[in-house]
Amino acid sequence: MDYPKSVPSVGLVNSRFVDENPVAGTPGSLIPAVWGNSVTEELLAVITAAGMTPSENVNDQLLAALKTLLNLASPMSSRVTEVSTSKALMPEELGLVLISASATETTITLPAASSLSGVRDVVVRRTDNSVNRLVVQASGNDRIKFHTHLSPNGYPFLVLMGAGDWWHLRSDGASNWWPVGRFDATPLGRIVLETTTAFSPGGYGALNGREFLRSEWPWLWDHAVQSGMLRAEVDRAGGWSSGDGIKTFRAPEVRGEFVRVLDEQRGVDTARAAGTWQTGTNITGDNGAAPAVQGIANIATVGADPTTFTGLCYYVSATMTENLGSTYWGMTRPRNIAYPGRLKLI
Template identity: 60%
Template sequence: MDYPKSVPSVGLVNGRFVDENPLAGTPGSLIPAVWGNSVTQEILGVISSAGMTPSEADNGQLIKALQTILGRSSPMRSVVTRLTTSKVLAADELGLVLIDSSAGASTVTLPAANAALGVRDVIVRRVDNSGNRLTVRADGNDRVRFHTHLAANGYPFLVLMGSGDWWHLRSDGTGVWWPLGRFDATPLGRISFDSARQVLPGGYAVLNGNLLSRSDWPWLFDLAQSSGVMVTEATRVGSEGAWTNGDGATTFRLPDIRGEFLRVLDEARGVDVNRLAGSRQADALESHNHFLPTSSGTAVRPTPSLPDSLWDLTHDVNAAPVSGTLGTTFPNAAYNSGDSVGNIGGFSTETRPRNIAYPARIKLI
C-alpha cells in the first residue's frame, strides 16, 4: 500500500494529497478511484481474515478484526478486571480477572466462545478467603473441558475455592474453554494429610461425610459413581469410608475417615481378605498367651517383669499367687502409666499403636 504516485490525478504532488489553495490557484486533491478502491480492499482483507462479514453500518470492524487476529497469536491481553459481584464478562474484560466474593455467593459468566470471540485467554483468580461459593460459568451451551475422563464434553462451570485459587482458560472459538493451568492440579478425589487445620485453597474439603448436591458438584458425583466405592445411604454404617448415593436423586455423601486408622486394600493379595473399599473393621487382638508366675521370684517370667508385689492381690513371697493377678486386670495403675520403655501403655476402649493425628483432606475439583 502506498500513495497513488503512479496515478495521474488532479491535485497530487509527488503522489501525495494536498489542500486547495485559492490564492495560488491550485486545486485540492481528488482521490483516484483505483487508489480509493485499493485502500478499501486492504481494510476488507483484514476484516475478512478475522472471519468477520464486512458491514457498511459498523465503523468498528477494523479494530475488532485486529484484536481477533492479534488474539490468535497472543490470546492473553494485558487487561486486569476487578469484580466484587456477579457479572457477565465482556470480551474486552478478558485478561486477568480478580474476583472478590466476600460479600456473598457470586457467579462470573464467560463470553460466548464463538468465532467472533476467537482464540482468547482468561485467568480467573479468587482474592477472598470466605466460604462463599464462587462459580465461573461458561455461556449457554459452552463447556469447560476439565475432568474429561469422567465427561468427554467437560462441564458447564467450575468453582474457585480459597484465596489465590486460579484457572487459566483458553477459548477455541467453537464453544469450548480449555484449561491451560490451575493453582492446584492434584487429581480429583485424592485424599491427603495436612499439617494445619486450615483448609488450603485449590479445591479441598474435610473428609467429614457431608451431604453434597449433585448439581453443585457434578464432576465429583461422576467420580463417586465410577469409583466402585459407593454404597447406599441405608448401608452406610460400617462403610463410612465409602461414598453414598445420598437421597438417590439430588444428593450424595462424602466419605468420613475422621479418627480412623487407614489400611491398604488387599486387592487379591490374601492378607486381609473379603474386605470392601471404604469398609470399617472392628478392633482385634492377635491370639497370644499370658505368662504368669508359678512361684516366688522372677526366674520363670519373661523379662522385663513386674515385681512380685504387683502380680497378685495377696502376695506371699514363699507361695504362688492365690487370688488372681493384677497383671491381667483392668484397670491396673502399673500398666496404665504412659508409653515409655518398660511400660505397656494406657488402657482404653480400643487397641491402638502409638500415633499422631493429622487432618485429612479430599480434592473436590
C-alpha cells in the same frame, strides 16, 4: 485499499500523488471522491471494530483502536480486571480477572468461546477466603474441558475455593474452554493429611461425610459413581453414598479412623471391599498364640505411666503386664498422631 490507479485523469506520477509545480506548469494530482471515501471507510472500520464511536474532535482514535485490537489479537490480554459481584465478562475484560466473593455468592460468566472471538486466554483468581461459593460459568452451551476422564464433554462451570485459587483457561473458538494451568492439580477425590486445621486453597474440603448436591458438584458425583465405592446411604461406611438417590450424595466419613491399604487380591486381608469398615479384633500374635482377653474392660490401668512408657502394652490381666516373649498377649491402640483429613473436591 490502494492509490486510484484506475483513474487516468487523477495525475499520478510513478503511481503516487504529486504536488502542482507552477514553474514547470504541471498540475498536481487530483483526489477523487470515491478514493477519499474509501480511505475514510477503511480507517473508520478499524475504529468501530475496537468498539469505539468515531468522532471528528478526537485525533488519536486510530491509535487507541489499534492498541485495543492488538491486545485482543493476543490470546492473553495484559488487562487486569477486578470483580466483586456476579457479572458476565466482556471479551475485552479477559486477561487476569481478580474476583472477590466476600460479600455474597458470586457467579462470573465467561464470554462465548466462538469463532468470532477466536482463541482467548483468561486467568480467573479468587482473592477472598470467605465460605461464599464462587462459580466460573461458561456461556450458553459452552463447556469447560476439565476432568474429561469422567465426562468427555467437560462441565459447564467450575468453582474457585480459597484465597489464591486460580485457573488459566484458553478458548478454542469452538465452544470450549480448556484448562492450561491451575493452582492445585492434585487428582480429584484424593485424601490428604494437613498440618493445619484451616482449609488450603485449591479445592479441598473436610473428610467428614458431608452431603453434596449433585447439581452443584457434578464432577464429584461422576467420580463417586465411577469409583467402585458407591453404596446406599445406610451402608456407606468409608465409601461414597448415593444420598437421597435423587438430588444428593455423600462423601466418605473417615474422621477418627485408622486407614488400611486395600488388599486387592494379596490375600492378607481377604473379602474386603474398598471403603468398608472393620471392627477392632483380637488376633493371633506373630508367635502363633492367641491373645489373652482377661481384663479388657480395665485395660487403661495396665502398664507403666503412659508419659514414660515407650513401647506396646502387653497383658494377661487387668493388673499385670507381660513382656513380648509371653505366651499370651494382646495389644492396645499404638501411640499415634491425629492430623486433619482433607478431600480434593475439584
